Amino acid sequence: MTSLLCFMLLFNIHYIQSSYLGRLSPDDPYIEIGKDMNLTCVLNNESVLKQYPNKKICFDAVSMLSKRNFSDKDITVINKTAAMLHVINVSLSDKGVFNCVLSLNCSNLFNKTLVQGQIVSVGLPPDVPSNLSCISYNLKKMICTWNPGRPTHIHTTYRLYWTIQ
Numbered sequence: 001m002t003s004l005l006c007f008m009l010l011f012n013i014h015y016i017q018s019s020y021l022g023r024l025s026p027d028d029p030y031i032e033i034g035k036d037m038n039l040t041c042v043l044n045n046e047s048v049l050k051q052y053p054n055k056k057i058c059f060d061a062v063s064m065l066s067k068r069n070f071s072d073k074d075i076t077v078i079n080k081t082a083a084m085l086h087v088i089n090v091s092l093s094d095k096g097v098f099n100c101v102l103s104l105n106c107s108n109l110f111n112k113t114l115v116q117g118q119i120v121s122v123g124l125p126p127d128v129p130s131n132l133s134c135i136s137y138n139l140k141k142m143i144c145t146w147n148p149g150r151p152t153h154i155h156t157t158y159r160l161y162w163t164i165q
Contacts, residue, residue: 021048024100024116030154031090041100041115043081052113057083058106063096071107092153095122117159123154138165
């Protein structure tokens with residue numbers, strides 16, 4: 001637990017120091033299992049590349065199970081200061097932190113510089129709840145139960161509204 005906390009603190013400090021370099025979008029996306037995902041990294045300006053000569057825009061991902069580097073075939077260069085990562089058929093194992101980094105080689109991210117990271121959530125849209133049943137106690141308290149359907153794998157909030165007519 002201590003090593004995880006130290007990693008998070010170091011990650012946050014490094015992120016704060018380099019956050020001016022550019023932007024990774026969309027912000028903290030929710031991606032449906034089986035769909036494709038595009039993340040776009042845009043550097044603030046060309047002077048960023050002058051600060052880090054010979055480096056190019058690359059991507060990596062860190063999940064609870066693994067760390068993944070993406071090769072040039074996964075990345076589309078838009079121009080000198082922008083690139084897009086394309087991940088096909090996203091699965092639960094893709095859930096985690098995706099980073100845009102500057103590096104000499106996208107396959108080996110040794111000596112990388114963080115541009116920005118995003119938390120990517122992967123899951124399924126919620127089903128329509130079924131078997132709704134409610135019991136009212138003097139119109140002051142109501143207890144309801146229902147079957148929410150398949151697991152979504154993302155935080156899902158169910159809200160029930162009722163009125164007296």
